[in-house]
Amino acid sequence: MGVTWFTWWGITMLLFFVPYGLMTAELGAAWPGEGGLYVWVREALGPRWGSTAAWFYWINNAYWIPSVYMVFAGTFDTMFLHTGRTWVQAGIAIAVTWLTVAIGIVRLQVSKWIPNLGAVVKVAIFLGLGGLGIGGVLLGRPSANAFSLARFVPRWNDSLAYLPVLLYNTLGFELMSSAGDEMQHPQRDVPRVILLAGGVISVVYTLGALGILLAVPLGDLSIVTGTYDALLVLGRPWGAAGDTLVFALGLGFLYACVANIVTWSLGVNRVAAAAAEEGVLPAALGRLHPRFNTPYVAFVIMGLVATALLLGNAALSQSATNVFWMIFKLSGLCFLISYLMVFPSFLILRRKRPEQPRPYRMPGGPTAAWAASGFCWVFIAASCLLFFKQSPSSQDPVRETWLLAIETLVTLAAGLLLIPRQART
Numbered sequence: 001m002g003v004t005w006f007t008w009w010g011i012t013m014l015l016f017f018v019p020y021g022l023m024t025a026e027l028g029a030a031w032p033g034e035g036g037l038y039v040w041v042r043e044a045l046g047p048r049w050g051s052t053a054a055w056f057y058w059i060n061n062a063y064w065i066p067s068v069y070m071v072f073a074g075t076f077d078t079m080f081l082h083t084g085r086t087w088v089q090a091g092i093a094i095a096v097t098w099l100t101v102a103i104g105i106v107r108l109q110v111s112k113w114i115p116n117l118g119a120v121v122k123v124a125i126f127l128g129l130g131g132l133g134i135g136g137v138l139l140g141r142p143s144a145n146a147f148s149l150a151r152f153v154p155r156w157n158d159s160l161a162y163l164p165v166l167l168y169n170t171l172g173f174e175l176m177s178s179a180g181d182e183m184q185h186p187q188r189d190v191p192r193v194i195l196l197a198g199g200v201i202s203v204v205y206t207l208g209a210l211g212i213l214l215a216v217p218l219g220d221l222s223i224v225t226g227t228y229d230a231l232l233v234l235g236r237p238w239g240a241a242g243d244t245l246v247f248a249l250g251l252g253f254l255y256a257c258v259a260n261i262v263t264w265s266l267g268v269n270r271v272a273a274a275a276a277e278e279g280v281l282p283a284a285l286g287r288l289h290p291r292f293n294t295p296y297v298a299f300v301i302m303g304l305v306a307t308a309l310l311l312g313n314a315a316l317s318q319s320a321t322n323v324f325w326m327i328f329k330l331s332g333l334c335f336l337i338s339y340l341m342v343f344p345s346f347l348i349l350r351r352k353r354p355e356q357p358r359p360y361r362m363p364g365g366p367t368a369a370w371a372a373s374g375f376c377w378v379f380i381a382a383s384c385l386l387f388f389k390q391s392p393s394s395q396d397p398v399r400e401t402w403l404l405a406i407e408t409l410v411t412l413a414a415g416l417l418l419i420p421r422q423a424r425t
Contacts, residue, residue: 001159002218003151005209008159008166013202016379017170019372022362023346024173025194029360030349035274036174036267037342042280044345044352048419051280055415056338058272058285058298061264062305063331065100066313069093069306070324072257074224079250086323090314094307096258101303103258104265105289105296115266118259121252123204125227128249130207132234132242133214141237144217161391164383168332169205171339172264173197188359223321227253269298282418322395330407333387337408339380343373 001008031039037057042050073089073096081088103114137143145151173194212226215233222229228250235242269285273295276286289296309330313323349356350369362369388404390397 001162003145003147003213004154004159005166005213006206007152007154008163009202009205009209011154012166012170013198016167016376017198017202019362020170020376021173021194021198023343023369023372023376025360026358026362027342027346027349028174028194030356030358036271037338038271038275040174040349041341041345042275042278044348045341047278047280049341051275051419052415053338053341054271054275054281055419056334056411058268058281058302059305059411059415060331060334060338061261061268062302063309063327063334064264065097065261065302065306066093066310067324067328067331068257068261069096070310070320070327071224072096072254074222074320074324075228075250075253075257078225078228079247079254086314086317086320089320090310090323093310097303097306097310100258100261100265101299103262104269104299105294106292112266115259115263118256118263121259122256123200125249125252125256126204126208126211128245129211129227129230129234130204131211132231132238132245133211136234136237137214139237143214144233145213147213160386161389164332164336164386165328167379167383168335170198170201171335174342224324265299265302269295269302272298279420282420317395319395325391325394326400326403329387329391329404330411333384333404333408334411336380336384336387340377340384343377343380347373 027040028036031043035042035054038050038054041053070089070093073092076092077083077085077089083089208227211234212221212230215230216226220229231246231249231253235246238245272281272285273288274286275281276283276295276298285298285301286295287297288294309327310323313327317323317326347369350366362372364372388401390401394400
C-alpha cells in the first residue's frame with residue numbers, strides 16, 4: 001500500500017477499532033465464559049445463527065494456518081535453504097502445521113506460554129524494525145520510499161485490495177473471552193486488556209510499517225518475505241552487530257508466526273468445542289483428550305484442512321506469494337463473515353437481556369450503540385466485498401475470483417450440512 005498505509009491505518013483504528021473494541025469489551029465482560037463470539041450470537045439470534053458464526057470462526061483458522069505458515073516457510077527458506085521453490089515451502093508449512101496441532105493438544109497451562117512469549121517477541125520485532133529504520137535515517141541513510149505529504153493522501157488504487165487486511169489486523173479481541181472460564185478475573189480484565197492492547201498495537205504496527213518502508217522500495221517488497229527482507233537491509237549498515245541482531249529477529253519472526261497460530265488455535269477450538277458440547281456443531285469437534293482435556297479432534301481436523309489447502313494451492317500456483325494471498329483471502333473472508341452476526345447481536349442483547357450484569361458498558365447510550373454497531377457492520381461488509389478485488393500479484397484474476405466465491409460457498413454448504421439440525425437441551 002505504500003505510504004498511504006499510515007493514513008488508512010489511522011482511519012481504521014479511529015473509525016472501526018475504537019467502537020469495535022468498546023462493544024467487544026462490554027460483551028466480553030457480560031458473557032465471559034467459554035465460547036466467546038458463539039455465545040453472544042447464540043444468546044441474541046438463536047442456536048442456528050450461533051452455530052453458523054462458530055463454524056465460520058473455527059474454519060477460518062484452518063484456512064489461516066497455511067497462509068501464515070507460507071510466510072514462515074518463505075522466511076525460513078530465505079534464511080537457511082535458499083531454494084525459492086514453492087513445493088519446498090509448502091512442505092515446510094505442512095510440517096509446522098502438525099507441530100502446531102501437537103502443541104494445541106497440550107493442556108492450556110503449558111501451551112499458554114507460547115503465545116505469551118510470542119507477544120513479547122512480536123513487539124521486539126516491530127520495535128526493531130522501527131528503531132533500525134529511524135536510526136538509519138538519523139545516520140544519513142536515504143529512505144527507500146518518498147514520504148511526501150501527497151503520498152499520505154488515500155488513493156482508490158491497487159492498495160484498495162489490501163484494505164481488508166488492515167481491518168483483519170484489528171480483529172480478535174473477543175478471543176480472550178473464549179477462555180473466560182479459565183481466567184481468574186475475566187469481568188475486570190477483559191475490557192481493560194482490550195483497550196490497553198489496542199493502544200499498544202496501533203503504535204507497534206506503525207513502527208513496523210515505518211521500518212519496512214524506510215528499508216525496501218515498494219516495487220521490491222515481497223508479501224511473503226517482506227519483513228525479513230527489510231531487516232536484512234536495515235541491519236547491513238551496522239556491520240557484524242547488525243547481522244547478529246537481524247538473525248536473532250529473524251528467528252524471533254519465525255517463532256512469532258508459530259505463536260500467532262497457536263494463540264488462535266487455542267481460542268477458536270475452544271469456541272468450537274463449546275458449540276459442539278451444546279449440539280450445534282458436529283460432536284467430534286467437542287471431543288476432549290482423555291489426558292489433557294483439550295479438544296484434540298478439532299485440532300486434528302484443523303491440521304487436515306490446512307494440509308489439503310497447502311497441497312491444492314501449491315499444485316494450482318507457481319508462486320509462493322500467490323499461494324499465500326489466495327489462502328489468506330479465503331481465511332479472511334470467512335473470518336469477517338462471522339463478524340457480520342456479532343454487531344447486530346450487540347444491539348439485540350442490549351434490548352433482549354438488559355438484566356445481564358455488565359461490569360463494563362460502552363458509553364454514549366442507545367444512540368452511540370446503534371451508530372457504532374451499524375458503522376462497524378458496514379465496515380465488515382465492505383471489506384468482504386473488497387476481498388474479491390484482484391490483487392496486484394494476481395496471476396489469473398477472473399479464475400481466482402471464481403475460485404474464492406466457490407470455496408466460500410462450499411464452506412457455507414459444508415457448515416450447513418454438518419451443523420446438527422436440533423441442538424441438545
